[in-house]
Each structure stands twice: as C-alpha cells, then as structure tokens.
Amino acid sequence: QLQLVESGGGLVQPGGSLRLSCAASGLSLNTYAIGWFRQAPGKEREGVACVSPGNGRTIYANSVKGRFTISRDNTKTTVSLQMNSLRPEDSAIYYCAAEETPYYCANYKSRYDYWGQGTQVTVSS
Numbered sequence: 001q002l003q004l005v006e007s008g009g010g011l012v013q014p015g016g017s018l019r020l021s022c023a024a025s026g027l028s029l030n031t032y033a034i035g036w037f038r039q040a041p042g043k044e045r046e047g048v049a050c051v052s053p054g055n056g057r058t059i060y061a062n063s064v065k066g067r068f069t070i071s072r073d074n075t076k077t078t079v080s081l082q083m084n085s086l087r088p089e090d091s092a093i094y095y096c097a098a099e100e101t102p103y104y105c106a107n108y109k110s111r112y113d114y115w116g117q118g119t120q121v122t123v124s125s
Helices: none
Strands: 004-007 010-012 018-024 032-039 046-051 058-060 068-072 078-083 092-100 119-123
Touching: 004 092, 018 032, 018 092, 018 119, 032 068, 032 078, 046 068, 046 078, 058 068, 078 092
Parallel strands: 010 119
Antiparallel strands: 004 018, 018 078, 032 046, 032 092, 046 058, 068 078, 092 119
8 A cells, every 4th residue: 555645844935945745655656647736725626746657747737837846756755846936825735646557647636546644835924
C-alpha cells in the first residue's frame, strides 16, 4: 500500500516562495503519475500540477503556470512543488496524490488512487 506524506507548508507573505515535498513510504514513484491538488475553504479540490511517469511530462493549471514547478528527485521517492510569487489566492490545503499508470498524468482528482493528508499553505501579509 503506497503511503504519501506532504511537508513544507506554512505562512508566507505575498510574493514569497515555498517548497512542498511529497514523500512515498519507501517505494519508488517511477511508475506513478504524481499530482498536486489544493482545496480552499468552501471550494472544490483542484489540480495544480502533475508529473508523468517515464518521460516526466508535466502539466500545470493556468493559474500557476510560470510560478510553480513540479519535479521528481533523483531518489525517485520524492516529488516536490516549488511555488514562487505566491498570492493570497494560492492559500489552501495542498495534497499530493499518486496513480500507478503507464500513461500521461492529468490534473483530475478522479484519476488518483492514493492521497496524502495535506499541508496548509497560507499567503498573507
């Protein structure tokens, strides 16, 4: 059973940066598509970014393009989300999710089978 643990959330001022990490429980994520999602109070959970297995193709939501970067580390057990130029509207609980698949990733929550517990990101002055 794959278990995911997010870390790196916190409080940051507008324009600042945070780096979130998603660690797998001792398993390689090589065969998994990994997605980052976020959910603000009263809103639906939305896809932010994902990275495909194999070629590592990435997809970003329009709202974060050019500001967020998703990447896998060399150990293949951690996926990070670098968030720059943060805005108050980026405030949410951020979740990572995994789907074992040979195909490209997608930012649709219904695709994913494994979820972490979430980490809070608050952007405020």
